[in-house]
Amino acid sequence: xxxxxxxxxxxxxxxxxxVNPTGQEVAYTAGATLVFYNPKAHKQTKFIVSENRRxxxxxxxxxxxxxxxxxxxxxxxxxxxxxxxxxxxxxEISGHHDLTVQGLQFSPDGKLLASVGSLGDGKLxxxxxxxxxxxxxxxxxxxxxxxxxSQDSQVLLTAGSKGHLKxxxxxxxxxxxxxxxxxxxxxx
Numbered sequence: 001x002x003x004x005x006x007x008x009x010x011x012x013x014x015x016x017x018x019v020n021p022t023g024q025e026v027a028y029t030a031g032a033t034l035v036f037y038n039p040k041a042h043k044q045t046k047f048i049v050s051e052n053r054r055x056x057x058x059x060x061x062x063x064x065x066x067x068x069x070x071x072x073x074x075x076x077x078x079x080x081x082x083x084x085x086x087x088x089x090x091x092e093i094s095g096h097h098d099l100t101v102q103g104l105q106f107s108p109d110g111k112l113l114a115s116v117g118s119l120g121d122g123k124l125x126x127x128x129x130x131x132x133x134x135x136x137x138x139x140x141x142x143x144x145x146x147x148x149x150s151q152d153s154q155v156l157l158t159a160g161s162k163g164h165l166k167x168x169x170x171x172x173x174x175x176x177x178x179x180x181x182x183x184x185x186x187x188x
Contacts, residue, residue, distance in 0.1 A: 015058035015103045022065030029056040062106040071101025107153035116144040
């Protein structure tokens with residue numbers, strides 16, 4: 001049986017909607033499903049249903065549009081990365097966030113994926129997603145609502161509640177494979 005359409009959505013913030021930078025489609029969350037929608041055709045074009053069947057809380061496309069990532073809600077959530085064209089699961093990252101993954105962002109080169117947990121989780125992570133390795137992490141005390149990498153993928157900018165605006169140096173993984181501690185600085 002295949003899914004023909006989805007009525008409604010579970011969009012609860014700006015991170016629940018993503019525009020594919022290479023095409024005319026957007027993706028949004030609807031429970032445990034990512035819905036791909038073409039606004040020009042006014043048509044749902046594709047669906048990716050999480051095998052975990054957990055509600056999805058955020059979504060982002062890689063800059064080249066090849067991959068789409070989504071975070072889960074609840075306790076011990078996973079981050080799921082699919083091939084955007086085929087819908088095949090490429091990676092599942094779990095074990096670091098304790099509560100809902102609230103935001104995701106691929107680096108411009110597509111090699112890194114930043115994730116931030118809900119206020120109760122308080123974790124900011126940078127992943128080498130293809131090998132599921134945690135590159136760097138930090139604790140955050142604010143509710144982060146936006147993530148963005150610099151063009152060279154070496155700086156991560158976070159914005160959120162209570163005037164939170166910080167930039168974080170992202171150091172490429174060392175040859176030793178040691179986890180880097182992110183160090184944030186106020187941007188203003």
